[in-house]
Amino acid sequence: KSGEILDEAKLEEFHRGLITTDMGVEASEEVVESLREEFGGRTVDPDAVWENVKNTLKEILKGDGSTNWDPENPLSPLNMATEGPTVILVSGVNGVGKTTSIAKLANYLTKSGKKVVLAAGDTFRAAAVDQLTKWSQRIGCEIVRKDPGTDPASVAFAGCDHAVQIGADVVLVDTAGRLQTQQNLMQELEKIRRVINKRIEGAPHESLLVLDATTGQNGISQASKFSDAAGCTGIVLAKLDGTAKGGVVVAIRKKMGIPVKYVGVGEQLDDLQLFSPDDFVEALLEES
Amino acid sequence: MFESITQNLTDALGNFTRGKLSEGNIRDGMAQVRKALLEADVNYDVAKSFCDNVTKQAVGDQVLKSLKPGEQIVGIVYNELVNLMGPVDHSIAIRRGEMAIIMMCGLQGAGKTTTCGKLATMLKEQGATPMLVAADLQRPAAIEQLRVIGEQVGVPVYWEEAGSSTPVKVCQNAQKAAKKEGCNVLILDTAGRLHIDDSLMKELVQIDNKLMPHQALLVCDAMTGQDAVNSAKAFNEALELDGVILTKLDGDTRGGAALSVKAVTGVPIKYIGVGEQLDKLEPFHPERMAQRILGQ
Numbered sequence: 042k043s044g045e046i047l048d049e050a051k052l053e054e055f056h057r058g059l060i061t062t063d064m065g066v067e068a069s070e071e072v073v074e075s076l077r078e079e080f081g082g083r084t085v086d087p088d089a090v091w092e093n094v095k096n097t098l099k100e101i102l103k104g105d106g107s108t109n110w111d112p113e114n115p116l117s118p119l120n121m122a123t124e125g126p127t128v129i130l131v132s133g134v135n136g137v138g139k140t141t142s143i144a145k146l147a148n149y150l151t152k153s154g155k156k157v158v159l160a161a162g163d164t165f166r167a168a169a170v171d172q173l174t175k176w177s178q179r180i181g182c183e184i185v186r187k188d189p190g191t192d193p194a195s196v197a198f199a200g201c202d203h204a205v206q207i208g209a210d211v212v213l214v215d216t217a218g219r220l221q222t223q224q225n226l227m228q229e230l231e232k233i234r235r236v237i238n239k240r241i242e243g244a245p246h247e248s249l250l251v252l253d254a255t256t257g258q259n260g261i262s263q264a265s266k267f268s269d270a271a272g273c274t275g276i277v278l279a280k281l282d283g284t285a286k287g288g289v290v291v292a293i294r295k296k297m298g299i300p301v302k303y304v305g306v307g308e309q310l311d312d313l314q315l316f317s318p319d320d321f322v323e324a325l326l327e328e329s
Numbered sequence: 330m331f332e333s334i335t336q337n338l339t340d341a342l343g344n345f346t347r348g349k350l351s352e353g354n355i356r357d358g359m360a361q362v363r364k365a366l367l368e369a370d371v372n373y374d375v376a377k378s379f380c381d382n383v384t385k386q387a388v389g390d391q392v393l394k395s396l397k398p399g400e401q402i403v404g405i406v407y408n409e410l411v412n413l414m415g416p417v418d419h420s421i422a423i424r425r426g427e428m429a430i431i432m433m434c435g436l437q438g439a440g441k442t443t444t445c446g447k448l449a450t451m452l453k454e455q456g457a458t459p460m461l462v463a464a465d466l467q468r469p470a471a472i473e474q475l476r477v478i479g480e481q482v483g484v485p486v487y488w489e490e491a492g493s494s495t496p497v498k499v500c501q502n503a504q505k506a507a508k509k510e511g512c513n514v515l516i517l518d519t520a521g522r523l524h525i526d527d528s529l530m531k532e533l534v535q536i537d538n539k540l541m542p543h544q545a546l547l548v549c550d551a552m553t554g555q556d557a558v559n560s561a562k563a564f565n566e567a568l569e570l571d572g573v574i575l576t577k578l579d580g581d582t583r584g585g586a587a588l589s590v591k592a593v594t595g596v597p598i599k600y601i602g603v604g605e606q607l608d609k610l611e612p613f614h615p616e617r618m619a620q621r622i623l624g625q
């Protein structure tokens with residue numbers, strides 16, 4: 042196969058392809074710089090160079106391999122409690138897909154024979170509790186809910202309490218959408234986390250940040266500030282069924298080391314998949 | 330204003346003596362501008378053509394002779410951004426004796442339902458009598474959400490049981506109901522959908538054809554990255570949008586989507602959402618947005 046000279050124009054093409062994924066200027070330039078150093082001015086096979094880039098990105102997303110990942114078991118990446126109920130706290134900015142992702146996870150868990158309790162911790166948004174209640178009815182799992190305006194920490198506490206009482210396996214705590222710059226609301230999230238921990242030792246065992254795949258560079262600030270408040274242990278990348286690539290998770294993984302655990306690929310209960318770094322990177326740089 | 334980018338530019342423009350700033354210097358400087366735009370999530374191609382245009386302008390002799398070329402280039406960039414995002418027409422055409430129909434559309438979770446409530450609040454304050462229409466039969470509890478919002482605003486909400494109706498029927502029946510109740514603005518809350526979902530996009534076009542809304546407004550999340558151009562383009566092709574409402578600008582997003590969406594669709598941004606509460610809707614100001622994108 043005849044090659045091409047990797048000149049500045051060609052490098053610019055690579056740069057465009059990377060930026061278009063939303064992985065950001067810093068990470069993109071780093072990749073381009075390494076290509077310039079290694080292959081600049083030389084005759085290369087562009088496909089082979091892309092392979093090289095893909096491998097680098099896959100390595101970044103795999104991290105140190107400390108996340109359990111068994112393609113046969115959709116629950117494998119979750120940190121489960123050794124004893125008593127596992128608590129999964131779910132947070133993120135407004136409208137990203139928190140409530141829907143909780144429903145999808147609850148569905149997985151219920152189908153695999155776990156006893157699940159949902160805690161309707163979004164007591165703020167109009168009909169947020171109704172939304173989660175409808176999902177719980179479809180899935181056939183329990184839900185703990187209180188009146189609109191109730192302190193969300195008390196709902197989270199009640200959810201954990203109920204789970205202990207009935208011997209449930211997993212509690213999924215929904216929270217209201219909030220922007221990471223709203224300090225009072227971020228403190229509220231910290232409080233939810235503390236209260237959960239008071240009721241169940243070691244909880245939350247899993248703190249999932251939901252990111253919208255269409256999000257650009259603000260995702261970095263989201264990951265950083267939500268981690269401060271909620272101690273995020275994993276990311277659910279929702280809405281990956283659109284044309285957005287969700288590349289900001291590469292920058293997040295590089296900067297903060299938070300692994301992506303699941304991807305959302307639709308609005309229905311089955312539309313949640315285990316995150317696969319290989320598949321993700323292939324889709325990331327498809328047609329670029 | 331724009332201290333950090335001005336500093337970066339000054340650094341990039343490097344050492345030069347008065348009158349000797351070269352085209353090469355300017356190009357290096359513009360690379361800094363492009364970086365700032367990309368960091369603000371302006372679409373790659375939009376940022377590139379924007380910078381190419383500004384470079385052409387900046388290569389004019391005034392800049393070359395200017396004492397502070399960094400500031401001057403930032404000034405040109407700022408003005409061009411403002412020009413690109415403006416002018417703004419904040420009107421939502423409502424004619425006397427006629428029922429105005431406003432259709433909201435956009436991707437999932439962008440803020441459509443909330444923005445319906447915000448528009449109703451604003452229009453009600455202006456003396457109109459809006460009715461909200463629950464045309465999202467898809468998202469669990471979408472109807473309940475709009476009904477709660479309607480109650481908060483104090484405007485009627487037209488809705489039908491999700492299982493036994495269709496969005497088009499709901500909208501058509503709402504039109505009749507609004508006439509009966511003497512409402513003069515109908516605000517259609519449609520379900521969130523992906524721009525590549527053919528059947529749902531067709532459904533939207535069907536509502537558009539049957540109701541002939543006076544305003545088709547795209548609700549777009551200000552935190553959107555490079556993909557903003559793709560969805561905005563598709564919604565515009567399907568509906569010929571009349572305006573865009575950019576939501577969630579109350580956070581720390583730089584909001585480059587504003588530039589991208591305007592650049593690829595030509596559709597003006599009319600309002601911005603700056604909070605979850607129903608009074609958090611403001612007219613769009615290109616000047617403020619330009620400052621924000623440049624990272625003031």
Ligand SMILES: Nc1nc2c(ncn2[C@@H]2O[C@H](COP(=O)(O)OP(=O)(O)OP(=O)(O)O)[C@@H](O)[C@H]2O)c(=O)[nH]1
Pocket residue numbers: 133134135136137138139140141142163166169216217218219251279280281282283304305306307308312437438468521523
């Ligand atoms: N296409 C697509 N839509 C999704 C996905 N996940 C969620 N959605 C949709 O996105 C919208 C928002 O989802 P929610 O689950 O209500 O989001 P949320 O984060 O709980 O929102 P707030 O509680 O208001 O902050 C809904 O219309 C969902 O159906 C996904 O993976 N793909």
Ligand SMILES: Nc1nc2c(ncn2[C@@H]2O[C@H](COP(=O)(O)OP(=O)(O)OP(=O)(O)O)[C@@H](O)[C@H]2O)c(=O)[nH]1
Pocket residue numbers: 135136166218220435436437438439440441442443444465468471519520521522548576577578579601602603604605609
């Ligand atoms: N901070 C902030 N949140 C907003 C703004 N506009 C809407 N939201 C929030 O964004 C989330 C989604 O808003 P919705 O109005 O339900 O969005 P939608 O487009 O109707 O969602 P779907 O119907 O599921 O497609 C909610 O949590 C809203 O409170 C805004 O301007 N600022």
Ligand SMILES: [K+]
Pocket residue numbers: 281282283284285286
């Ligand atoms: K995608």
Ligand SMILES: [Mg+2]
Pocket residue numbers: 139140141163169215216217218
């Ligand atoms: Mg929710």
Ligand SMILES: [Mg+2]
Pocket residue numbers: 441442443465468471518519520521
């Ligand atoms: Mg809605």
